[in-house]
Amino acid sequence: MPIGAQSRVQRVCGSGTHVKAAFVASGASYGSRRVMHALPQQGLHIGRHWVRAVKREAGLRTN
Numbered sequence: 001m002p003i004g005a006q007s008r009v010q011r012v013c014g015s016g017t018h019v020k021a022a023f024v025a026s027g028a029s030y031g032s033r034r035v036m037h038a039l040p041q042q043g044l045h046i047g048r049h050w051v052r053a054v055k056r057e058a059g060l061r062t063n
Contacts (some may be wrong), residue, residue, distance in 0.1 A: 016054040018042050025059050031062060 022038040023030055026044065032052040039046055055061075 016058055018044050019046070019051055019054040020058055020060065023055065028060070028063050 001063050009030070013037045018039060019035055022035045026034065026038070032055060035055070036046065036048045039051070
Protein backbone atom coordinates (compact mmCIF):
# COMPACT_ATOMS: atom_id res chain seq x y z
CA MET A 1 0.00 0.00 0.00
CA PRO A 2 1.44 3.43 -0.89
CA ILE A 3 2.55 5.69 1.94
CA GLY A 4 -0.36 7.82 3.15
CA ALA A 5 -2.95 5.63 1.49
CA GLN A 6 -6.00 4.70 3.51
CA SER A 7 -7.78 1.40 3.46
CA ARG A 8 -11.21 1.20 1.87
CA VAL A 9 -12.82 0.78 5.27
CA GLN A 10 -11.21 3.94 6.62
CA ARG A 11 -12.30 5.95 3.57
CA VAL A 12 -15.92 4.80 3.77
CA CYS A 13 -16.43 4.68 7.53
CA GLY A 14 -14.05 7.42 8.59
CA SER A 15 -11.80 6.20 11.34
CA GLY A 16 -14.33 3.71 12.60
CA THR A 17 -14.75 5.66 15.82
CA HIS A 18 -18.44 4.82 16.04
CA VAL A 19 -17.73 1.11 15.72
CA LYS A 20 -14.94 1.35 18.29
CA ALA A 21 -17.15 3.35 20.66
CA ALA A 22 -19.98 0.81 20.46
CA PHE A 23 -17.52 -2.02 21.03
CA VAL A 24 -15.89 -0.34 24.04
CA ALA A 25 -19.30 0.61 25.50
CA SER A 26 -20.22 -3.07 25.42
CA GLY A 27 -17.28 -3.89 27.66
CA ALA A 28 -15.47 -5.41 24.68
CA SER A 29 -18.04 -8.20 24.49
CA TYR A 30 -20.05 -7.36 21.34
CA GLY A 31 -19.38 -9.18 18.12
CA SER A 32 -20.00 -7.67 14.69
CA ARG A 33 -23.74 -8.41 14.70
CA ARG A 34 -24.44 -6.77 18.04
CA VAL A 35 -22.22 -3.78 17.19
CA MET A 36 -24.14 -3.43 13.91
CA HIS A 37 -27.44 -3.33 15.82
CA ALA A 38 -26.07 -0.73 18.26
CA LEU A 39 -25.02 1.70 15.50
CA PRO A 40 -28.48 2.95 14.39
CA GLN A 41 -28.77 4.58 17.83
CA GLN A 42 -25.82 6.74 16.71
CA GLY A 43 -27.43 7.45 13.34
CA LEU A 44 -25.31 4.98 11.36
CA HIS A 45 -26.53 2.09 9.25
CA ILE A 46 -23.50 -0.05 8.42
CA GLY A 47 -23.66 -3.69 7.42
CA ARG A 48 -22.24 -6.51 9.50
CA HIS A 49 -19.39 -7.20 7.10
CA TRP A 50 -18.29 -3.55 7.23
CA VAL A 51 -18.38 -3.68 11.02
CA ARG A 52 -16.38 -6.90 10.92
CA ALA A 53 -13.78 -5.31 8.64
CA VAL A 54 -13.45 -2.22 10.87
CA LYS A 55 -13.07 -4.40 13.95
CA ARG A 56 -10.45 -6.53 12.22
CA GLU A 57 -8.40 -3.51 11.09
CA ALA A 58 -8.59 -1.94 14.55
CA GLY A 59 -7.64 -5.21 16.24
CA LEU A 60 -10.84 -5.28 18.31
CA ARG A 61 -11.57 -8.75 19.67
CA THR A 62 -14.02 -9.96 22.28
CA ASN A 63 -12.79 -11.11 25.66
